[in-house]
Amino acid sequence: MRKAHRQAFRQAPWRILQQTTSNTLLGLVALLVIAGMYLAVNARLADAGRVLLGLEAQRADLMRQSTNLGAQLADLTTPQRMMERAASLGFQPAHAKDLEYVVIDGYVPPRGFDAPPPIGSPVMPSGSLSPAYTETLADWTLRMVELLRGVR
């Protein structure tokens, strides 16, 4: 069998070349597959990282919005505003002589206000990413062209 192979290669030497090429290509394909897999995994990792960074920023933004809304709500319900609102609705501060106290057996006064525990503090972004990291070559080229044309 081996003798037959040798005979065949001797009669058609291009087959040796073809075999070498095939083996090289096979190795190359294997390398490409491995590189592709590596690239795919890395791309997914990078994507996950980007999503994580994005979510962190989003969380910080939502926390900030929540705090701002809480502050706005507090602005709208200050004792002064509530008194003004009550007065505009025709109410006036009660005096002792206006009140009647009734004793109710078994009445348990409500428990006082309990403060909510502090919520986790999101990391405050220290500003948006510099354009140095976000501007692509195409963006830059476009910007330069527009600048040369006198357009912002």
Add this chain to the structure above:
Amino acid sequence: MNSRRGVLSPSAALGTGSVEGHGFRRGRVYSVMVGMAVVGAGLVAQLIRVQFGPYAPVFDARARAGNGRLERVVPERGLIFDRDGTLLATNGTMYYMEIEIRQLNETSRREIASVLSKLLVLPMDDLLAQLTYDWAAEGQYRIRLTREDPRLGRLPIRLDPTVAGVLRDFLADPLAPDLSGLDLVPTSSRHYPNGTLAGHILGIVNQEGEGFFGVEGYYDDWLSGKSITVERTFIPPDARLEPDPPAGVNLVLTIDADIQEVTEIALREAIQSTEAEAGQIIVMDPRNGEILAMAAWPTLDPNNYEPWLVKAKDDQSAITPAVAAQYEPGSTFKIVTMASALSSGAVQPNDVFVDTGLIEVGGVPIRNWDYGAWGPQTMIGCMRYSLNVCLAWVASQKLGASSFYGYLTEFGVGQLSGIDLAGEVAGQLRTPRHPEWTESDLGTNAFGQGVSVTPIQLITAAAAVANKGVMTQPHVVREIASPQGTYRPKPVVLGRPVTPEAAHMLTQMLAESLEGETRKAAVAGYQLAGKTGTAQIPGERGYDPKWTIASFVGWGPLPDPVFIVVVRLDKPTTSPWGSVVAAPVFQEVVERLVVLLQLPPNPAVPMALGG
């Protein structure tokens, strides 16, 4: 040659070795070469841009610093609530304006300066100077815009969310002015929704997030949490979830926002009607030392605290006068003197003193407030008519220096009350051990001259009488909520300076005198006890002949008081007397207080009694 022929032979066999076929292949090869050349040229261009382009220094700095940067992360400052959950201090977002220097061009420099000067009413020249300065020469590629404050120097410009929103719209709109290079950087800022309400209690927080004065100053370490340092990465695969820094605690104050509001309104009206220079009112629960309200005039808005920093440079007591503004209390101090005398057994309520209108103590003549002689008076009469001569006699001849000053020390006079507000001062008391003490001090101290107290010290001492002889530490924080759990401080008993019997006797004496002589402080349906005070103001050349500090201390409802109120008015113009200007303020506050505290009237006290 063979091998070459061998390679080409399959193509030749297929009959594709024509001239057209060769041309087509060559065309393909050229296309690939051109494509690769373009890609290669792009790569080279990008390399040149990164290496030598406008952002080269940024990349260079990044390369030197590594792939991430160390950032100090400061947690959100804890919230402050009143006892019913009204938010007194919270956090908002403000925005710094930062400029990416390399992103600026001539148009954007001019338009940023123009837009900001119009929007924020700032001098355009100043903004333009910052935008045209050669920051790169100093190695700075990102700057924060500042403004000039005439008193505090250059301060970073901070924008509220509304203005920041307008600028952000400009940045997003291609037809809007060119603001390229401008970046809005969010930062946490302290916000006080109620403005001036309880401002003197809360204190202030500066732009760096540091608390000063009041609760913000006293609990600064607790409220601010712990900052941590994290390494922030710019490479997505290296991104990881950073831990949150340990948050600051939330505080619940003993303050009732409604009572605080009522008290501040009463004080403001009193200041306007008496044309006084300043004033304070404190409302406290004598049973546990909880401060329910603490009003001060002029009011302080912690949202705009800068003018107060300047004021505090001259007068440290300006921001928290209730715990720092010491004064000679005058006749309200007779409560302490009489309580001491009753507790020691030196006098009884019905003991008689014959007032001749003059007594000498240590060679110094002491006279009554009206320079009159009131004849035979019981101790009840001495307190009712606020007789200086009688009280000087009690202190000097019945109690004696050792016993008198022993009681004053027990009452905490000249010592810090320990209230949880930053900036408290101890007041001044010269005891016989003091080198400058003279025997005449014994006579004058008895009716509140020559001794300095703060309003919080006076109310703490008087609260001991109201609370059956038990003196509790005043405090403003009721609950501390941390991630680990909730902590509620227990009332601290500072001492028992007088016996319950003495406290009861004095309370009854003061209730009688309030119903008899100080009807302007009485409230229909409620039995109250109280004492007026009209104190002279000491200066470098003796006492001021014109101005006084008018005050009133009262508590109720008897027999089991749940509130004690101190009113202090500095330099009232319409009348110098505490009974005329301060007592009605007490009445006004208590009329609202009994409603807000849901205290039913005493059926034994007529509802038409109020004066």
